[in-house]
Structure formats: structure tokens, C-alpha cells
Amino acid sequence: MGNISRRTMLGATGGLIAGGLLKTRADALGVEEGAARLQTAQADPTKVLGAPTSVLGQRAPAEQPQRVMGRPAVTASSRTPIEQLQGIITPADLHFERHHAGVPAIDPDGYELLIHGMVDRPMRFTLDDLKRFPAESRLCFVECSGNGGAAYNPNAAPERSPSQIDGLLSTSEWTGVLLSTLLREVGVGRGASWLLAEGGDAAVMARSVPLEKALDDAMIAYGQNGEAIRPAQGYPARLLLPGWEGNAQVKWLRRLEVSDRPSMTREETSKYTDPLADGTARQFSFVMDAKSIITFPAFPNVLPERGWWEITGLAWSGRGRITRVEVSTDGGDTWASAQLQEPVLSKCATRFRHIWNWDGGVAVLMSRAIDETGYVQPDLETQMAARGAGTSYHYNSIRPWRVEVDGGVYFAQGEGA
Amino acid sequence: MSRLAQGPAPERFARIRFVPFGLLAAATLVFYGCGPNTPDGESGAVTSGSAEWPSTFAIGHDATPAQIEALDIDFGPDGAGAPPGSGSVAEGKVVYDTKCVGCHGTTGQEGPNDRLVGREPSEGFPFGERRGIRRTIGNYWPYATTIFDYVTRAMPMTAPGSLTPDEVYAVAAYILFLNEIIPEDAIMNAETLPAVTMPARDRFVPDDRVGGPEVR
Numbered sequence: 001m002g003n004i005s006r007r008t009m010l011g012a013t014g015g016l017i018a019g020g021l022l023k024t025r026a027d028a029l030g031v032e033e034g035a036a037r038l039q040t041a042q043a044d045p046t047k048v049l050g051a052p053t054s055v056l057g058q059r060a061p062a063e064q065p066q067r068v069m070g071r072p073a074v075t076a077s078s079r080t081p082i083e084q085l086q087g088i089i090t091p092a093d094l095h096f097e098r099h100h101a102g103v104p105a106i107d108p109d110g111y112e113l114l115i116h117g118m119v120d121r122p123m124r125f126t127l128d129d130l131k132r133f134p135a136e137s138r139l140c141f142v143e144c145s146g147n148g149g150a151a152y153n154p155n156a157a158p159e160r161s162p163s164q165i166d167g168l169l170s171t172s173e174w175t176g177v178l179l180s181t182l183l184r185e186v187g188v189g190r191g192a193s194w195l196l197a198e199g200g201d202a203a204v205m206a207r208s209v210p211l212e213k214a215l216d217d218a219m220i221a222y223g224q225n226g227e228a229i230r231p232a233q234g235y236p237a238r239l240l241l242p243g244w245e246g247n248a249q250v251k252w253l254r255r256l257e258v259s260d261r262p263s264m265t266r267e268e269t270s271k272y273t274d275p276l277a278d279g280t281a282r283q284f285s286f287v288m289d290a291k292s293i294i295t296f297p298a299f300p301n302v303l304p305e306r307g308w309w310e311i312t313g314l315a316w317s318g319r320g321r322i323t324r325v326e327v328s329t330d331g332g333d334t335w336a337s338a339q340l341q342e343p344v345l346s347k348c349a350t351r352f353r354h355i356w357n358w359d360g361g362v363a364v365l366m367s368r369a370i371d372e373t374g375y376v377q378p379d380l381e382t383q384m385a386a387r388g389a390g391t392s393y394h395y396n397s398i399r400p401w402r403v404e405v406d407g408g409v410y411f412a413q414g415e416g417a
Numbered sequence: 418m419s420r421l422a423q424g425p426a427p428e429r430f431a432r433i434r435f436v437p438f439g440l441l442a443a444a445t446l447v448f449y450g451c452g453p454n455t456p457d458g459e460s461g462a463v464t465s466g467s468a469e470w471p472s473t474f475a476i477g478h479d480a481t482p483a484q485i486e487a488l489d490i491d492f493g494p495d496g497a498g499a500p501p502g503s504g505s506v507a508e509g510k511v512v513y514d515t516k517c518v519g520c521h522g523t524t525g526q527e528g529p530n531d532r533l534v535g536r537e538p539s540e541g542f543p544f545g546e547r548r549g550i551r552r553t554i555g556n557y558w559p560y561a562t563t564i565f566d567y568v569t570r571a572m573p574m575t576a577p578g579s580l581t582p583d584e585v586y587a588v589a590a591y592i593l594f595l596n597e598i599i600p601e602d603a604i605m606n607a608e609t610l611p612a613v614t615m616p617a618r619d620r621f622v623p624d625d626r627v628g629g630p631e632v633r
Contacts, residue, residue: 075574101571114480114488122480129477134470185473196491202577204570206491255488263493264560266567270552273621275544281557281617285624319628373628386632388545 067094068163074102074202077144079167082314083295087341088139088349090170092225097232098144098168100267101202104252108236113182113220117196117258120187127236130220133177137223138242140347141316143288144168145245145272148395151413154380158402158410162295162313165399165411169316171349172233174240175223179214183258192258196265197239200254207248208262209241213286217242220253243318243347244286245393247272277388288318290377291396292325292352292369303407306360311338316349317371324370325352331364331400332379338367346372363403364412380413492566496611499565503606504587506594512584513591516573525595526553530574534595542620555596559621561613564589586610 037051039061059065065085069078077098080090090096097103108127116122147168150156188211195214198206209218219240222229229235234251241249247267262268262284274282292315297303311329315322321344326335341351352367368377378386380397402412492499504512513525521527525534535553544550544557554564568585571577580588590605599605599613626633 101574101577114485116480116485116489122485123477124480124484125477132476133474185477198488198491202571204490204578206566206570257489257491261493261495263491263566264563265491266563266571269560269563269621270554270558270567275542277545279542279545279620280622281542281544281620282624282626283621285626287624287626287628289626371628374630375628375632376630378632382632388547390543390547390550391545 065091065094067096068161068167069097075100077168079163080170081163082167082169082293083162083298085295088171088314088343088351089225090172092172092227092230092233095142095170095172095224095230095233096144096168098246099201099232100205103231104201105231106200106236106252111236111254113237113253114255115182115186115258116255118189118192118260119183119258120189121185123186125182127222130177130182130222130237133181135175136178136219137173137175138217138219139171139173139343139345140240140242141169141171141288141349142240142246142249143170143316143318145247145285145288145393146395148291148397148399149392151397151399151411152380152384152391152395154413156411156413158299158412160299160411162293162298162399166291166293168246169314169349171316172224173226174219174221176219176221176237176240179218179220179239179256180216182220183214186258188258191260194259194262196255196257196259196263197248197250197253198255198257199234199250200252205250205267206263206265207250207267208259208265208284209239209248209286210284211258213241213244241286243288243320245272245288248286272393274387274391274393276391285394286318288316289394289396290317290319290322290369290371290375291315292322292367292377293399294327294365294367294401297365297403297409298401299410301409303358303403303409305407306358308355308357311354311356311365311367313352313367314349315340315352315367315369316347317369317373317375318347319375320346320372322350322369323372325350326368326370327352327354327356328366328368329356329363332366332398335368358403360405362405365401365403365409366398368398490566490569492562492569494560494562494611496562496607499562499607499611500582501607502582502586503604504583504585504590505604506587506590506599506601508583509587509589509591509594512580512588516576516580517588520574525592533592536597536616542617553596554592555598555616557617559615559618561589561593561598561615562611564592565610 034052034054042048065081067078068081080094080096111127112124114124148166150160151165193211195209195211196206197209198204220237221240222237224230224233229238237253238251239249239253274285276282292313294311294313296312311327315325325338327338328335338352338354341353344350370376378397383397400412402410520530521533526532532551532553534555536555565585568588586605589610590603593599593613594601
């Protein structure tokens with residue numbers, strides 16, 4: 001409406017210098033009209049005036065990646081479409097979600113983080129306070145410890161995409177204040193060894209975290225890929241524990257209580273514990289083991305012809321840097337070192353690439369990650385032998401893909417190796 | 418709950434602990450030129466003075482006991498700071514049948530949400546051995562206090578945090594009774610709930626994964 005009347009007005013006062021008028025008319029496009037110019041690809045874009053500047057960018061019409069999920073739910077997850085992304089960074093609006101009682105709407109002006117317990121001086125920090133402290137930025141992955149559960153099965157369905165298997169993985173540049181900086185302000189009491197981290201969501205979700213990690217590289221993050229953390233990732237501030245399972249990295253962080261023992265919340269007893277074949281359950285299994293997955297070629301890709309293709313995917317370890325990724329194109333009989341794309345960062349997704357000349361026959365593709373501790377991503381059989389077929393969480397076995405003669409690619413758990 | 422008042426007064430060691438960190442930060446700032454980037458020979462020498470971290474940044478606000486108490490809701494296995502109140506099995510049945518039954522079923526086993534009741538399998542702890550065994554409070558949860566802690570935080574789903582301590586003690590009593598862990602005449606309160614020994618209490622072990630070549 002406003003655009004139309006403005007253009008009408010411009011037309012009515014058209015007796016101006018031609019060049020000036022043209023510039024004015026072009027600039028007079030409204031936001032919607034300008035955006036609309038990007039919606040239809042032009043046969044010859046060099047002969048049609050393009051879209052103007054805009055206050056907010058948009059994706060190319062042909063590129064509309066979405067999170068992978070079922071019906072919207074408040075206690076559920078949505079997955080990053082890892083096979084549709086390049087490099088290692090996850091766009092913030094495609095970061096995976098796992099909520100326990102929905103995404104809270106938090107007023108940043110009323111937000112406070114309380115730190116108390118075994119401290120010299122219990123304190124509250126507003127969002128502005130947090131941002132005033134010396135800050136750090138780092139790239140690291142966040143992965144749900146239940147990621148890959150569908151693959152922990154020798155008979156897993158072949159029609160599964162990388163995101164359907166391992167899409168509870170995202171990588172961002174996080175910015176915030178190191179937790180050690182805040183603990184230095186409050187003064188940690190002698191004998192303290194744990195913190196309780198508590199969220200401000202409707203589950204008031206809470207996890208106990210060892211003080212050692214808090215003093216190592218834990219961060220109170222408020223920035224994600226250059227902007228404020230998105231609500232689904234913990235706005236206005238979350239706990240970031242590089243390399244550790246996502247659940248412990250409490251979003252919407254409202255309280256940290258310094259203590260000398262864990263609180264044994266539901267999320268560290270009933271959930272997020274890993275029963276083992278020996279009749280025990282592993283507790284506080286925070287670190288994400290080294291893992292990799294080929295994201296291309298993978299289901300539902302169909303290779304249209306034989307010849308050279310680049311096998312690519314992601315590798316990551318919660319214990320440090322990825323030192324090597326090995327790729328097999330023959331079901332694990334032989335392995336070759338893949339090229340690691342810089343940057344290769346500690347506790348961060350690493351992109352790997354490996355060129356492959358497909359001869360048109362059946363091929364089983366695999367990748368295995370090796371981290372700086374010397375850990376080698378195991379195959380499913382080895383992992384099941386170590387933990388038991390019924391274990392939960394931390395599913396990091398090798399992900400095989402079977403290329404059929406028609407070029408179709410299918411998840412192929414149980415193949416080879 | 419805060420344990421500050423219980424043990425010996427915590428001694429100040431934070432400063433000792435963090436001196437190396439402060440020096441590291443200072444060194445980093447110097448080497449990476451956080452100060453004015455002045456070429457040699459010109460006035461305005463680069464100093465490291467501004468990069469030294471102060472003993473405190475004096476940012477933030479003191480938290481009063483009332484402000485802490487308003488948020489300090491956790492109830493751990495030692496029962497420290499547990500809220501006053503109590504509840505019986507019979508009272509818990511009333512709470513359960515009113516506010517829990519819709520998601521957890523008439524006997525705590527029917528769902529549709531998490532199954533709360535059940536002691537099967539009666540032998541061993543075979544959850545790691547084979548898939549598909551439903552975890553319940555009776556067969557898997559190691560601490561009774563977790564019921565109180567979790568219900569206080571998050572239940573009922575559509576009205577989280579709405580139950581009184583008496584109601585939470587009562588519903589914990591009822592769930593423990595249904596799981597055949599406490600008798601029907603038991604009363605749960607700040608003393609008795611932490612004293613309940615859960616069947617799976619000794620099944621939980623620390624994480625033994627350490628990286629390196631061994632797959633655990």
C-alpha cells in the first residue's frame with residue numbers, strides 16, 4: 001500500500017531530470033517488492049534490474065534447508081540437515097534442538113545468572129554484566145549424547161539419511177565469558193568439586209558438572225555465529241562445555257550452585273546414563289567420543305554416473321583434535337587417509353574429503369575418525385562388544401553406506417568391517 | 418540446596434588458583450597487541466599495564482539470602498536444605514489421580530509418557546545387555562530424592578512448579594509405594610525420603626572412558 005502510493009507519487013511528479021528520476025524510482029522499491037525480485041530466476045539476469053539492499057538477508061529460493069523433525073513438540077528434538085551444509089558451521093536457524101519443556105521466552109532485561117553455594121560471595125550477573133567481562137570466542141560442536149541411536153542396530157533401516165542418523169550435531173562459533181572468569185569473581189570455596197547448572201525453562205532442567213571442567217574451558221555463552229544466541233539454543237545465555245554431551249550444556253542458564261557433590265538430578269540418573277552389559281550403568285559420561293560420518297554420497301543420493309566423486313563428511317571428538325580420518329570404499333578391506341579441511345580445531349567438527357573413482361559396481365563406503373588421544377572410531381560390533389546391545393547414548397560407531405549399481409546409496413549397518 | 422552453612426567456612430583459594438590464568442591472559446594480550454599498535458621509535462610506548470587482570474572486575478551484584486532462596490530448589494541425595502512438609506501414600510494417590518494420571522496412567526505403567534512403576538526384570542540389571550527394557554523409577558532410578566527434585570522442577574507438564582512441598586512429598590510416597598519400595602503407611606518428608614534405598618542404587622559407576630586406543 002505504502003509502496004504503491006509512493007510510486008504513484010513519483011510518477012505524478014515525473015518532470016524531473018531523467019537520470020535522477022530513474023535512480024529514485026529504483027530505490028523506491030519496498031522491502032517486499034525488492035525481496036520478490038529474488039523469488040523468480042531471470043532468463044537473463046544481466047538484462048533485468050536486480051533486487052535492492054535489504055535490512056535482512058534471505059536464502060536463495062532454490063536453497064531452503066530445513067531441520068529434520070516429526071510433529072512439533074515441546075519435549076522433542078529437531079535435527080540439523082548435515083548433508084545439506086558445506087564446511088563446518090551450522091547456520092544458527094538450522095542448529096539442532098532438544099528441549100525438555102519447550103523454548104522459554106526470556107526477557108533479556110530481566111535476565112540474571114545467580115552463582116552461589118560454596119563461594120565467598122554469592123553474586124548475580126545481568127546479561128550486560130556478562131557481556132562486560134573479558135570475552136572469548138571459540139568454534140566447537142554441540143552434540144546430543146543420544147545422537148546416532150538409530151544406527152546402534154545391526155539391522156538399521158537402509159533408508160536413512162545422515163541427518164536422520166546423526167543430525168543432533170551442530171557447530172557454531174560461540175562467544176561468551178569463560179566460567180572460570182566468573183568463578184574467580186565469586187571465589188570458590190575449598191573443597192568444592194561440583195556445580196549444579198540450572199536452566200530457566202519450564203523443566204528448570206538441571207545437571208551437575210565437575211568443577212574441573214568449569215575451570216578448564218566452560219563458557220557462559222551469549223553469542224552464536226556472530227549474533228545473539230537463538231532462543232532454541234539458550235537465549236540469552238547458556239552453559240557451553242566444549243566436547244561434552246549437549247544435555248549438560250544447560251540452556252537458558254539461570255543458576256549455578258557450587259557444591260562438593262552432584263545433585264543426582266533426573267537427567268543424570270534416569271536419563272543420560274549408559275547401562276552396560278556387565279549389569280552396571282555408566283554415570284556422568286560427559287565426553288563425546290571421536291566420531292565421523294560421510295554426508296556425501298549417502299541416502300537418499302543417487303549417483304547419476306560412474307567416474308570421479310568427492311566423498312565428504314564430518315569428523316569430531318570431544319577429547320581434542322581430529323588427527324586423521326580414514327576412508328574405505330571397499331567395506332573396510334582397505335583404508336586411505338582423507339584430506340582434512342582446515343581449520344582443524346579441538347572439540348570442533350572437521351570437514352574431510354576424499355576423491356573416489358566409482359567404477360559403477362557395488363561399493364561400501366566408510367569413514368573412521370582418529371583423535372589426538374589415539375582413539376579410533378570403532379565399528380558397531382566392537383562397540384556392542386564393549387558396552388552391550390542395550391546400552392544407551394554415545395553411539396559413535398562407523399557409519400557404512402552401500403552404493404548400488406544403479407547409483408542408489410543406502411545406510412548399510414552391518415556391512416563389511 | 419546450599420551447603421555453605423553446613424560445613425567449615427570455605428577458605429579463599431580462588432585467587433591463588435587463578436593467578437596463572439590471569440598472567441596467561443595478560444601475556445596473551447601483550448603478544449597479540451591488544452594495546453595501541455605503535456611503531457617503534459614513535460611516542461606512546463606499548464605497555465602491558467592495562468592487560469593485567471585486577472583481583473576483581475567489580476562487575477555484578479551481591480545476591481541476598483532471599484534472592485538465593487527464591488531459586489535454590491534442588492533436593493539432593495543428602496537431603497540438605499530439603500523443604501519442610503510431608504506427605505502420605507494416601508495423600509499422594511489423590512495428587513496422582515488428579516494431576517499425573519493423564520500422562521502416566523492409572524497405575525503408573527500405562528503411559529503415554531514415561532513409565533513410573535515396575536520392578537521387572539526382577540533379576541539383575543540387564544538394561545545394557547538387551548534392548549527394549551523399560552526404565553522405571555522402581556527398576557532404574559538410584560535415588561528417591563530425584564523424584565522430589567524432578568517433580569518440583571518440571572511436573573505436572575502443563576503446570577510446572579505448581580505443586581506444594583506437601584503434595585510433592587505425597588506423590589513421591591505414592592510412586593515409591595506403587596514400586597513396592599516403601600510400605601503403605603510410610604510418610605515422606607525431608608528426613609525419610611533421602612533415607613529410602615532404591616533397588617538400583619549400587620548399579621551406577623563412574624565413567625571409565627579415557628580416550629586412547631581402547632574402546633570402552
